[in-house]
Amino acid sequence: MRKVLIAATIAFAAMGAAAQADGTLDKIKSSGIITQGVRESSGLAYTLGNGVYTGYHYDVCQNIIADIKKKLGVEKLDIRYQPVTSQNRVPLVQNGTVDLECGSTTNNKARGRDVDFATTVYIEEIKIAVKANSNIGKLEDLNGKTIATTTGTTSVQTLRKNKRGKDLKFNEVFGKDHADSFLLLQSGRADAFVMDASILAANIARAQNPKEYKILPEVLAVEPIAIMIRKNDPEFKKAVDESIAAQIKAGTIAKLYDKWFMQPIPPNNVTLNMPASDATKEAWANPNDKPTEDYKQPGE
Incomplete structure (x- = not known):
């Protein structure tokens, strides 16, 4: 009986190790679901009500999800929207509830101890x-x-x-x-x-x-705002960063920026009139995932 229990314990531990070894891409492929973290009232992602979300970072993430679907070779990929707040966004990425957090989160070294950040597409x-x-x-x-x-x-x-x-x-x-x-x-x-x-x-x-x-x-x-993903999942980060690089190269990112910052936006069709800053253009020209601490600040 003791040998059976030991064997069962070893098998259970091996199953746990295998589960932990599975990355986000494996999880998404096996479940057919990807969970996008969305914001209710952020500048880069917000709700129009009734479960409808939109915004610059939201659109960038929709393109990332489309590229992930192609990479996985699946016919259907359901997108689940998980509203997050400034308080719970990091824990929800850490515990696996959210796969892509597409709000307005600053990439800094403190958060970098708990999560990873994708390539920056906006400097705030x-x-x-x-x-x-x-x-x-x-x-x-x-x-x-x-x-x-x-x-x-x-x-x-x-x-x-x-x-x-x-x-x-x-x-x-x-x-x-x-x-x-x-x-x-x-x-x-x-x-x-x-x-x-x-x-x-x-x-x-x-x-x-x-x-x-x-x-x-x-x-x-000035702060780099980036999409959060789970830490220590290089395969998933590579897939997300490759999608962002492709969007930058194709001019998609610049077009999305124009759509959300220089054209009338819902719900009131007001134009923000915020041309892309030199720092944002530099981030597009030289893609990177540097934290805030690596940026020169005003007055320094």
Whole structure:
């Protein structure tokens, strides 16, 4: 009996090891399902309601999924959408719930200990949104004010690291997601909303009266925003990076950028008017997955 138990234990352990050895591509092929992490109110991916998602990073990921389907040679691949937040996005990638997290996540070394990032296709600028009739026109004007940001994001940390912002005294309030943070600004519970410029612009575009808000021109920091995938799965990362490289080479990425940042977008058909920055164009010209820490920051 003891020998049977030992044999069973060894077999079970071997099965577990084999399961762990299976990568994301194997999982997707065997299940016929790929799970895309999506955002409700991000600048690069958001919902139109009723389970419909859209946005720049969303479209990039749809193209990646189409390429993965071809690579696997399967006739059908079901896409499941898993809404994620700033707080739970990393754990949901880590535990296998999400295969591709297609929101607006900054690639930094701290997150890189838990997940891997695909090739960067967008370099974000951290900026400040305020009411258009406010007396806030520059970073120093935030002294003594209340600043909104989203739980689980790095924007206020970035502000504090800025040489001109480290001595500012201000109160912080946190939204559970970006829409909630913008509501803090809308309602007057915050004087400013510090966040990715694309997120600020997208939330202003969806506001009832976009002209009531403005984004200050000052750039607090630049950050590479990238698609998250599970750590230590080189085969899957290679497939994702190859798709992104092909999209860049074909000009698809540039066309998607024009679609989402220079043309009217749903639901209000407002144009964000955010031409691709030099840093974003450089990321397209020289594809890489460098973290924020490798980028020169404003004022350095």
